[in-house]
Amino acid sequence: MEEFRILAINPGSTSTKIAVFNGTNPVFVRTITHSTEELSGFDKITDQYNFRKEIIYKQLEEAGIEMDSIRAVVGRGGLTKPIPSGVYEVNEAMKHDMANSPMDEHASNLGGFIADDIAKSLPNARAFIADPVVVDELEPHARVSGHPEFARKSIFHALNQKAIARQHAKSIMRKYEDLNLIVVHLGGGISVGAHRKGQVVDVNQALDGEGPFSPERSGTLPSADLVRLCFSGKYTQKEILTMIKGKGGLAAFLGTNSAYEVEQRAMAGDEYAKFIFEAMAFQVAKAIGAMSTVLKGEVDGILITGGIAHGKWFVNQVIERVYKIGPVHVYPGEDEMRALAVNGLMVLKGEIEVKEY
Numbered sequence: 001m002e003e004f005r006i007l008a009i010n011p012g013s014t015s016t017k018i019a020v021f022n023g024t025n026p027v028f029v030r031t032i033t034h035s036t037e038e039l040s041g042f043d044k045i046t047d048q049y050n051f052r053k054e055i056i057y058k059q060l061e062e063a064g065i066e067m068d069s070i071r072a073v074v075g076r077g078g079l080t081k082p083i084p085s086g087v088y089e090v091n092e093a094m095k096h097d098m099a100n101s102p103m104d105e106h107a108s109n110l111g112g113f114i115a116d117d118i119a120k121s122l123p124n125a126r127a128f129i130a131d132p133v134v135v136d137e138l139e140p141h142a143r144v145s146g147h148p149e150f151a152r153k154s155i156f157h158a159l160n161q162k163a164i165a166r167q168h169a170k171s172i173m174r175k176y177e178d179l180n181l182i183v184v185h186l187g188g189g190i191s192v193g194a195h196r197k198g199q200v201v202d203v204n205q206a207l208d209g210e211g212p213f214s215p216e217r218s219g220t221l222p223s224a225d226l227v228r229l230c231f232s233g234k235y236t237q238k239e240i241l242t243m244i245k246g247k248g249g250l251a252a253f254l255g256t257n258s259a260y261e262v263e264q265r266a267m268a269g270d271e272y273a274k275f276i277f278e279a280m281a282f283q284v285a286k287a288i289g290a291m292s293t294v295l296k297g298e299v300d301g302i303l304i305t306g307g308i309a310h311g312k313w314f315v316n317q318v319i320e321r322v323y324k325i326g327p328v329h330v331y332p333g334e335d336e337m338r339a340l341a342v343n344g345l346m347v348l349k350g351e352i353e354v355k356e357y
């Protein structure tokens with residue numbers, strides 16, 4: 001029997017990832033990285049729409065991918081309203097909410113729009129998103145911030161955290177729903193989630209709120225100092241928001257969003273780069289420690305994933321601080337492309353029900 005062909009599209013803050021699967025078999029996989037410099041030419045992330053779409057079409061064309069046989073285009077989902085984990089067909093309500101999100105922007109928003117656009121240009125394809133960044137399974141206590149004016153939100157690498165957690169559970173012949181895991185995604189943004197029996201009951205708001213600083217984000221900042229800066233007249237609102245997301249973290253300290261470059265610089269003797277990179281590892285380890293208390297110390301595993309998990313030196317810096325909390329497993333890169341494709345495939349085969357947004 002002929003396998004369904006799926007196109008998976010994953011716009012991240014520092015990359016665009018594209019993959020074509022025949023059934024569960026990847027026949028084309030490509031990652032295009034974007035430097036801070038390259039992206040700083042765009043005022044808003046929505047302005048990157050044509051840039052990212054053209055990259056995708058160019059890559060597919062150069063690879064000679066036969067498009068008409070594609071039956072599903074699955075994009076990484078963005079800033080819709082908070083929703084349960086699952087696969088959602090792209091519809092007008094979703095596109096409206098992504099375009100008018102009260103949250104600041106994120107590249108994953110483009111995933112749903114581009115998937116829809118490509119699917120509409122094909123003879124027999126549907127557009128979906130799967131486990132978008134707004135998957136919300138927080139327990140009630142985790143929603144409370146320090147002031148009733150602010151509620152904590154669940155915005156994180158839901159797709160990869162869940163995919164890696166399930167992959168890990170399978171590898172040890174257990175069910176994801178039976179395990180307590182701390183999953184750490186080290187990408188352009190960094191999220192650290194407490195997965196209790198298959199539910200992400202707490203996680204840092206990795207977009208523009210809190211947690212460790214990351215290649216392009218500031219993470220938690222001292223709040224009163226931030227307020228004073230906002231009212232100092234030195235910066236516009238947009239400039240301050242860009243300090244928090246886009247040009248915060250490594251980009252602010254070291255002028256690059258490439259953790260790979262920072263690691264190379266640190267290894268070549270740049271003491272300042274090494275110090276900042278160590279500080280990032282320190283903050284990641286501290287977040288893992290915090291999530292272990294959410295799980296009341298019952299931690300079956302700490303899973304470290306994302307692009308930066310390729311960097312042994314950084315990962316070791318984290319491990320030496322957290323190995324007493326629970327067994328650590330490293331899954332470098334991500335399983336997002338397969339997760340997107342498999343989710344689309346399961347819908348096409350009728351194995352899971354597609355959810356309506």
Ligand SMILES: Nc1ncnc2c1ncn2[C@@H]1O[C@H](COP(=O)(O)OP(=O)(O)O)[C@@H](O)[C@H]1O
Pocket residue numbers: 012013014015186187188189215257258259260261263306307308309310311312333334
């Ligand atoms: N071999 C490596 N060693 C260290 N860091 C790496 C390596 N490969 C990629 N990275 C870093 O991973 C980060 C991107 O991670 P990724 O999960 O692809 O992010 P995103 O999807 O958010 O764009 C970048 O800072 C990149 O430099």
Ligand SMILES: CCCC(=O)OP(=O)(O)O
Pocket residue numbers: 011012013014106133155156157187188189190206207
């Ligand atoms: C918005 C949370 C997900 C996230 O930060 O993704 P990237 O690391 O790809 O920017």
